[in-house]
Amino acid sequence: MTGSHTLGETEARVANRLSHMALDFEAMAVSSNLFRAASAVRNHFERNVLSESGLSWTAFVVLWVTWIWEPAETRDIAAEAGISKATLTGVLSTLEKLDLVVRTRSTEDGRLVLVTLTKKGHDLMENLFPAFNRQEVEVVSPVAPGKRSELADMLRAITEKIEG
Template sequence: MPDDPGELDFLSFVDFAVARTTAELPSVDADAMRLSLTLSRLASALVYDWESTVHRPRGLSWSGFRVLFVLWLAGPLEAKRAAVLTGMSRAAVSALVNTLERAGLVTRRPADHDGRAVTLELTDAGHDAITGAFQEHNRRERVLADSLSKQERTQLIGLLEKLMTSPAAAEMKRRS
């Protein structure tokens, strides 16, 4: 591990950060810190890769892709449900849908049961956009997944699902 921060990159910073933090604060749980930093940094690196190689060249942002992806798979949804399934705020989804609607990818209409709520739906162009983007997105996913054997993938998925369904994760979801 380099001691000079100028020699670090985004992912190698984890080792450096854990070493420096635990040297100054010995009571810090280094394993928990390493796990959190590694997951966070890997997720950020993946999103950056997908956005720069797949989505931006197609005129989509990462957030736009997430909304289109949810509408593609879950069908027409009220905006508040789309917000929950994308992990975004209602305000963020509303602002994003303005852009997606102008691009002809999404339509919105009053919800059948509540005139104040809106239902979001993919247009044919939106369907074409998300299916084309997802095929390339999945090719990028495979680049990373191919680093692991089938058994390692299964084990990692199981461990990540265990974290996602833990009481701590449930508490985080309640706050969002």
């Protein structure tokens, strides 16, 4: 159960308490479940797959994006990972401390910083990512295989609506 009260109890209570308001329960259900699911997935991965390499969810995502596009510019990594550049600076500091990435100021544009994985970073991702992906499969297994693309599309549409 995702909380102490069932969904039915919650909606009944909300309907009763807020009957003087015109509310859209479907929209409410989508956004609350979106947040709950994302939080549960993140915690699950941090507790299981990621815990032995000492990576947080976001550190892993940053490492993954850099792995795919290296050498990667920090402004692009932040955009791909969906975090601010301020946050990325801190997460890269953590990854550097773990000796997983290296930051280099661009020679072509002094404003830009390029990031690459170290050998240790590459070795880690070669082993960690398949395990990560197996957990991804596990986590989405309650969703019918035919519905997973549709789910991803709906989620992407929500993000695009917000970020234009």
